[in-house]
Amino acid sequence: MKIGIVGAGAAGLAALRHSLNSGHECLAFEQTDKIGGTWNYTDQTGLDSYGLPIHSSMYQGLLTNLPKELMEYQDFHYDGIDRSFINQEQVLDYVNKFAEHYNLYPHIKFLHHIIKIHPLPNEKWSLREKNLETNKITDHQFDAIMICIGNYSVPKMPVIRGMELLGDKAIHSHFYRKNHAYELKRVLIIGAGPSGTDIAKIVSEVAEKLYISYNTTFFGETRENVIHKPLVEKFEGSKAFFADGSVEEIDNVIYCTGYQYVYPFLTKECGIEVENRWVKYLYKHIVNVEHPTMGFMGITFRVCPFPLFDIQARFFLEFIKNTSKFSKDEMIRDILKDIEDKSASTAQVHQIGNALHQTYFDDLANTVKVEKVRPVIHKLFQSLCGERNVEKNYRILNDEEFIEVN
Ligand SMILES: Cc1cc2nc3c(=O)[nH]c(=O)nc-3n(C[C@H](O)[C@H](O)[C@H](O)COP(=O)(O)OP(=O)(O)OC[C@H]3O[C@@H](n4cnc5c(N)ncnc54)[C@H](O)[C@@H]3O)c2cc1C
Numbered sequence: 001m002k003i004g005i006v007g008a009g010a011a012g013l014a015a016l017r018h019s020l021n022s023g024h025e026c027l028a029f030e031q032t033d034k035i036g037g038t039w040n041y042t043d044q045t046g047l048d049s050y051g052l053p054i055h056s057s058m059y060q061g062l063l064t065n066l067p068k069e070l071m072e073y074q075d076f077h078y079d080g081i082d083r084s085f086i087n088q089e090q091v092l093d094y095v096n097k098f099a100e101h102y103n104l105y106p107h108i109k110f111l112h113h114i115i116k117i118h119p120l121p122n123e124k125w126s127l128r129e130k131n132l133e134t135n136k137i138t139d140h141q142f143d144a145i146m147i148c149i150g151n152y153s154v155p156k157m158p159v160i161r162g163m164e165l166l167g168d169k170a171i172h173s174h175f176y177r178k179n180h181a182y183e184l185k186r187v188l189i190i191g192a193g194p195s196g197t198d199i200a201k202i203v204s205e206v207a208e209k210l211y212i213s214y215n216t217t218f219f220g221e222t223r224e225n226v227i228h229k230p231l232v233e234k235f236e237g238s239k240a241f242f243a244d245g246s247v248e249e250i251d252n253v254i255y256c257t258g259y260q261y262v263y264p265f266l267t268k269e270c271g272i273e274v275e276n277r278w279v280k281y282l283y284k285h286i287v288n289v290e291h292p293t294m295g296f297m298g299i300t301f302r303v304c305p306f307p308l309f310d311i312q313a314r315f316f317l318e319f320i321k322n323t324s325k326f327s328k329d330e331m332i333r334d335i336l337k338d339i340e341d342k343s344a345s346t347a348q349v350h351q352i353g354n355a356l357h358q359t360y361f362d363d364l365a366n367t368v369k370v371e372k373v374r375p376v377i378h379k380l381f382q383s384l385c386g387e388r389n390v391e392k393n394y395r396i397l398n399d400e401e402f403i404e405v406n
Contacts, residue, residue, distance in 0.1 A: 004127045004142035006114045009037020011297040012148035014309035017102045022317050029129050031113040035099050037150050039092040045175045050132040057152045057174045061202045062088050065194045067394050070304040085390035118267040119291050144293040144320050154262045162235035170253035184208045185251040192218050196256030219387050276346035283331035292323040303352040307373050311364050318368035354382045374399040
């Protein structure tokens with residue numbers, strides 16, 4: 001088959017490696033001049049030199065929120081690093097080594113931006129790309145498409161009365177890069193997900209006070225100058241009014257309120273709709289039920305992304321060998337059952353989490369009969385329970401066991 005891959009971040013590289021391994025002819029299109037997607041740190045925010053929004057949401061001082069033992073592709077390991085929680089450069093280096101090892105570069109077209117994808121009557125796909133260096137637009141035909149564009153680039157903003165008057169004192173975490181702008185400031189961080197807790201830690205090192213506002217569980221580390229707050233009800237000038245009636249003077253706000261799923265290049269005929277944070281309808285969070293030769297990698301969250309990309313790519317490649325095995329009705333029933341079982345809102349449909357990690361991965365493997373991800377990956381992930389202690393180090397002993405080491 002001829003497979004087109006959109007994006008050469010960690011997911012696109014896994015898709016490419018497994019597609020080539022299965023004997024397909026494939027081409028990956030990457031709009032930047034590098035592999036690794038969001039792991040490429042840049043000082044820049046806003047638009048790049050080709051007028052496209054900067055894709056990466058990476059910031060200085062980041063340590064991974066998962067141990068590196070859970071950030072590996074199948075059978076390709078980090079080399080020469082003892083610590084488990086590592087920095088952005090180390091992850092990027094690993095990704096580059098992976099691409100070199102499997103000789104993926106010749107199959108990637110850099111500075112090629114996908115602008116339109118639509119299904120053709122002959123069951124193939126038309127993919128239109130723009131060469132950003134020459135502005136030349138080219139149409140290609142593929143038998144299958146793998147969408148690997150990441151989900152952490154288009155900010156999801158909250159709606160809070162008075163927020164529009166904060167101007168450039170307030171940014172989304174996508175635009176956050178360094179903490180020096182917050183020296184001796186009173187900073188309010190909204191949201192305590194992985195970015196919120198991590199940015200709170202980094203900014204609190206230099207801020208006078210750091211308020212962190214959330215209505216979920218807090219898994220971060222705190223310092224003396226960190227003050228926990230409920231949700232913000234409104235802003236009036238430099239005052240933030242909180243749900244518990246307290247009011248604080250603030251200098252800056254960072255919205256760590258997550259991201260949206262956006263596919264600007266898919267035409268209506270592709271049959272994909274996004275409702276809040278639900279991309280529908282995707283069988284097993286991967287297969288476009290309207291046109292099953294289109295797969296999405298990495299839609300799920302609260303999961304180990306690298307092992308996920310591996311199993312999702314292997315699932316999809318096996319699935320497309322015979323898409324007629326699975327009827328559209330059957331796939332939609334499976335999706336609706338999953339939502340019902342999880343009692344998921346539209347914002348949680350693609351959430352996996354600790355409890356369902358192994359269930360989801362094993363279900364993928366069982367459905368198309370491919371090799372499972374090693375149980376030790378799920379065991380280590382589950383043992384963390386969403387918590388992160390960057391001082392801890394882990395070693396994987398075998399497919400079943402890991403240990404904590406000093
Ligand atoms: C701040 C931050 C911290 C994170 N920390 C961790 C962590 O500690 N551990 C972990 O496992 N995961 C972490 N993640 C999750 C991370 O997103 C995944 O690990 C993984 O790197 C995502 O890979 P991806 O390929 O899906 O997406 P991306 O890395 O976003 O790559 C997508 C690629 O697609 C390209 N692209 C997009 N649109 C187009 C188009 N139209 N045409 C051509 N190319 C296009 C982009 O340029 C990009 O290169 C973090 C994410 C963020 C944002």
